[in-house]
Amino acid sequence: MSPAPDPSALLSLEGRVALVTGASGGIGSAVAESLRAAGAEVACVDLERAGASAEAESLACDVSDPAAVERMFERFGKRFDRLDVLVHCAGITRDAVLWKMDHDAWTGVLRTNLDSAYLLLRHAVPLMRAAGGGSVVLISSINAERGKLGQANYAASKAGLIGLGRTAARETGRFGIRVNVVSPGMIDTAMTASLPDEIKARARQESALGKIGRVEDVAQAGLFLASPMSDHVTGQVLRVDGGQLMA
Ligand code: NAD
Numbered sequence: 323m324s325p326a327p328d329p330s331a332l333l334s335l336e337g338r339v340a341l342v343t344g345a346s347g348g349i350g351s352a353v354a355e356s357l358r359a360a361g362a363e364v365a366c367v368d369l370e371r372a373g374a375s376a377e378a379e380s381l382a383c384d385v386s387d388p389a390a391v392e393r394m395f396e397r398f399g400k401r402f403d404r405l406d407v408l409v410h411c412a413g414i415t416r417d418a419v420l421w422k423m424d425h426d427a428w429t430g431v432l433r434t435n436l437d438s439a440y441l442l443l444r445h446a447v448p449l450m451r452a453a454g455g456g457s458v459v460l461i462s463s464i465n466a467e468r469g470k471l472g473q474a475n476y477a478a479s480k481a482g483l484i485g486l487g488r489t490a491a492r493e494t495g496r497f498g499i500r501v502n503v504v505s506p507g508m509i510d511t512a513m514t515a516s517l518p519d520e521i522k523a524r525a526r527q528e529s530a531l532g533k534i535g536r537v538e539d540v541a542q543a544g545l546f547l548a549s550p551m552s553d554h555v556t557g558q559v560l561r562v563d564g565g566q567l568m569a
Pocket of ligand 1: 343344345346347348349350367368369370383384385386410411412413414434461462463464505506507508509510511512513514
């Protein structure tokens with residue numbers, strides 16, 4: 323048996339370029355920071371200029387808008403000559419029970435959470451092919467798989483990411499591109515800060531570990547999937563939920 327490789331080398335992203343969407347948010351900024359700490363140059367994308375860290379390149383873009391995504395990749399191409407990692411964290415909720423959910427709330431969430439991934443992949447795949455391969459991580463949610471009261475739009479968009487991600491994994495694998503999905507359970511961020519205490523208590527109860535996750539928990543899973551440590555992992559859904567959903 324050959325000696326085990328150095329784990330830190332397998333997690334290194336030295337010389338790699340990563341693009342992170344939703345990079346001003348709780349999970350996105352932690353992801354950007356962990357990729358940067360692993361040695362990657364990071365382009366941070368958010369609605370307004372993202373300020374994840376002084377060293378990161380910031381690109382303002384509404385990722386639900388096809389023309390804006392195209393312009394963003396033009397700006398990206400002027401600054402970077404390759405793309406190795408895409409982590410799509412941008413996402414919104416607009417909760418209401420189905421029969422009270424207006425059409426804007428439906429399309430707004432689908433466009434921001436799901437259409438965006440399609441738009442990003444269309445630009446990212448050719449760049450990753452040119453770089454000889456790459457890794458894409460789409461941030462879904464456990465609510466994609468289990469459904470959630472008041473979140474028909476959100477659950478549908480996040481379930482769509484799983485189908486899109488697995489199809490992209492099949493279509494791009496032969497170019498050395500891996501595509502995986504991370505499904506967080508409840509994580510302590512701005513998105514969940516305003517939820518009633520009883521919902522947070524229920525999430526804690528549901529979790530086998532008895533706690534709500536931290537943004538770092540998702541960032542570490544993102545780094546694993548972005549790095550050579552997960553070289554033979556593609557088309558998978560990795561739940562980072564403390565065992566909140568097990569099936
Ligand atoms: P957050 O609100 O802190 O971050 C989301 C970021 O996305 C924000 O910075 C926002 O400006 C950006 N964004 C929204 N619309 C955009 C658009 N059209 N274009 C560009 N950027 C846009 O939320 P978070 O908790 O960090 O969530 C990050 C991702 O994780 C989301 O996709 C969310 O659905 C998912 N998620 C979160 C949890 C949780 O409990 N926090 C659980 C499961 C999944």
